[in-house]
Amino acid sequence: MAGSSADRAYPEPVRRLIGELERLPGIGKRSAERMAFHVLKGQADEARQLAQAVIDVKEKVRYCGICYNLTDVDPCPICSDERRNAAQILIVEQPRDLISLEQTGLFKGVYHVLLGRLDPLHGVEPDDLTIADLLERIDDASKNCRTVPVREVILGLNPDLEGDSTGLFLMEAMRSRSITVTRLARGIPAGSSLEFASRAVLADAIEGRQEMAD
Amino acid sequence: MAGSSADRAYPEPVRRLIGELERLPGIGKRSAERMAFHVLKGQADEARQLAQAVIDVKEKVRYCGICYNLTDVDPCPICSDERRNAAQILIVEQPRDLISLEQTGLFKGVYHVLLGRLDPLHGVEPDDLTIADLLERIDDASKNCRTVPVREVILGLNPDLEGDSTGLFLMEAMRSRSITVTRLARGIPAGSSLEFASRAVLADAIEGRQEMAD
Numbered sequence: 001m002a003g004s005s006a007d008r009a010y011p012e013p014v015r016r017l018i019g020e021l022e023r024l025p026g027i028g029k030r031s032a033e034r035m036a037f038h039v040l041k042g043q044a045d046e047a048r049q050l051a052q053a054v055i056d057v058k059e060k061v062r063y064c065g066i067c068y069n070l071t072d073v074d075p076c077p078i079c080s081d082e083r084r085n086a087a088q089i090l091i092v093e094q095p096r097d098l099i100s101l102e103q104t105g106l107f108k109g110v111y112h113v114l115l116g117r118l119d120p121l122h123g124v125e126p127d128d129l130t131i132a133d134l135l136e137r138i139d140d141a142s143k144n145c146r147t148v149p150v151r152e153v154i155l156g157l158n159p160d161l162e163g164d165s166t167g168l169f170l171m172e173a174m175r176s177r178s179i180t181v182t183r184l185a186r187g188i189p190a191g192s193s194l195e196f197a198s199r200a201v202l203a204d205a206i207e208g209r210q211e212m213a214d
Numbered sequence: 215m216a217g218s219s220a221d222r223a224y225p226e227p228v229r230r231l232i233g234e235l236e237r238l239p240g241i242g243k244r245s246a247e248r249m250a251f252h253v254l255k256g257q258a259d260e261a262r263q264l265a266q267a268v269i270d271v272k273e274k275v276r277y278c279g280i281c282y283n284l285t286d287v288d289p290c291p292i293c294s295d296e297r298r299n300a301a302q303i304l305i306v307e308q309p310r311d312l313i314s315l316e317q318t319g320l321f322k323g324v325y326h327v328l329l330g331r332l333d334p335l336h337g338v339e340p341d342d343l344t345i346a347d348l349l350e351r352i353d354d355a356s357k358n359c360r361t362v363p364v365r366e367v368i369l370g371l372n373p374d375l376e377g378d379s380t381g382l383f384l385m386e387a388m389r390s391r392s393i394t395v396t397r398l399a400r401g402i403p404a405g406s407s408l409e410f411a412s413r414a415v416l417a418d419a420i421e422g423r424q425e426m427a428d
Binding site for chain 1 (some may be wrong): 226234245251260263265270287290
């Protein structure tokens, strides 16, 4: 109601930009307005660069043909990097998960992005993910990065119901294949306090307790 | 540090889009990443529409030649609207203030946007604002909306030091001109409580107390 009279007060191109910005995640009407006014007040060059960046990201970025990481070259820089151990595949749900893990700088293997997780209730079946491509990489080394045979698969799925059932499905698929399957450790997150840890977190921490080194 | 290894993990176009989005007000790295991934996952059409909206807003939107409202037609729809009382000009600092006032749907006059406020400490002098154009509208009816002579000027400046001194400057300029000068009422904001009102708000409320109608 109040919105409609405000909308009429904006010139049409401003209204349209606000509308487009509001479709972005986490952007409400207020933020969209602030952003639109920023573009309006800024240099025309800045606006063109932003517009071009939006277009380029759609036109130039695609999935890696091996691991389904987002990339502008195929195969992606991780798959073609000779310093990385292609025998070790860390399986994640989304490219964002891969980025988070890369930020640590600790993992020296390669990845496989499922582009989702099994969720039969919402119609997500194995065929909707990149599981077939993963099995191909394992079964046929020529399909893996730099034709290296796979020896270990690490499950890096989200620690929730769907992540766990996706993990179970993958473990089942690996059973007939002679490779090691591991999963990322679960427990109390570093920097948190026991007091506020949930029952599930504490259960993982107790069950997965690690022997102290001398 | 963590940022640099993360940055290398993104394809260049993604990195560039995140960078462009981060320049927008109130958008941090995290939001920029979420927005970039949304664009990546979405339809190419949606991305093109967003990009086009950014470009159009710069190319099609300009200031109204009379009141300096943002508009894609000149004069703006408010200045050319025959149902509005062009004898009454409400002076605001920014187009956003105009939008807020229009949202109420209560004001039936026209506007003049100063595009700022006097701030000598930061080098903002009268010539940096649209004050000369305002005085022209007042002195020469042919320069005002629909050539209507101006009878009243309402100060709608922000209630702070710079807003007040801008208001004083304008009142001084109006002194030699035979028009009424008023300003928006100040007092306790509706919906708030006295308990938390600041001394300045209470002072305004006491000084500007209004006689109760019977």
